[in-house]
Amino acid sequence: MRDHKTIICRCEEVSLEDLVRTAESYRCSSRELKLRTRAGMGQCGGRTCRALVDSITQKCTNDSTPHDIPLGYQAPIRPITFSIMGEKKDE
Amino acid sequence: MSKGRIIDHPILGRLDEREEVHFTFDENKLIGYEGETIAAALLANGERVLRCHEETGKLRGIYCNIGHCMECRVNVGNQKSVRACLTVIQEGMEVKSGRKLPTPFKKGETQ
Numbered sequence: 001m002r003d004h005k006t007i008i009c010r011c012e013e014v015s016l017e018d019l020v021r022t023a024e025s026y027r028c029s030s031r032e033l034k035l036r037t038r039a040g041m042g043q044c045g046g047r048t049c050r051a052l053v054d055s056i057t058q059k060c061t062n063d064s065t066p067h068d069i070p071l072g073y074q075a076p077i078r079p080i081t082f083s084i085m086g087e088k089k090d091e
Numbered sequence: 092m093s094k095g096r097i098i099d100h101p102i103l104g105r106l107d108e109r110e111e112v113h114f115t116f117d118e119n120k121l122i123g124y125e126g127e128t129i130a131a132a133l134l135a136n137g138e139r140v141l142r143c144h145e146e147t148g149k150l151r152g153i154y155c156n157i158g159h160c161m162e163c164r165v166n167v168g169n170q171k172s173v174r175a176c177l178t179v180i181q182e183g184m185e186v187k188s189g190r191k192l193p194t195p196f197k198k199g200e201t202q
Binding site for chain 2: 010011013042043044047048079081083
């Protein structure tokens with residue numbers, strides 16, 4: 001672990017410290033925090049850290065800005081490889 | 092207690108005899124039993140590291156073991172990103188662990 005920082009997003013290795021610092025300095029919504037730090041964009045599709053990122057934005061930008069919509073569920077719901085979507089089978 | 096498997100469980104009783112399955116993990120030959128998942132067979136053989144993080148290279152292995160977290164993804168034959176905890180081992184299966192990928196465009200890294 002990077003000197004024992006609490007990791008929130010395991011797939012992208014985003015720590016709590018990064019998230020809090022970004023959320024406070026840019027006062028961003030969940031979606032913007034996800035875009036800035038990549039937390040929630042990993043292979044597991046945000047299963048582990050989606051709720052945590054939402055709660056971090058709630059805490060850090062306490063007047064939870066009106067346009068603050070929680071993080072959504074982006075397709076594909078299950079990760080798939082490109083080869084499934086039409087790899088040329090060389091017989 | 093054989094290497095890595097509970098043969099005689101106080102409640103579940105004795106592990107029944109199963110066919111041996113030969114497969115390779117990163118080119119070394121391992122033996123698992125029929126009906127075991129790749130993750131279980133590797134764990135029984137003492138292999139805990141299934142891949143390393145594509146960007147930072149940190150070692151990763153089984154985490155949820157029920158197919159949600161994608162931490163146990165390995166390459167089987169030419170198929171990439173296969174979940175080891177859900178895939179049952181077959182005879183002669185070639186499992187390769189995930190490697191750190193180059194990041195040529197990251198600042199400070201010139202390749």
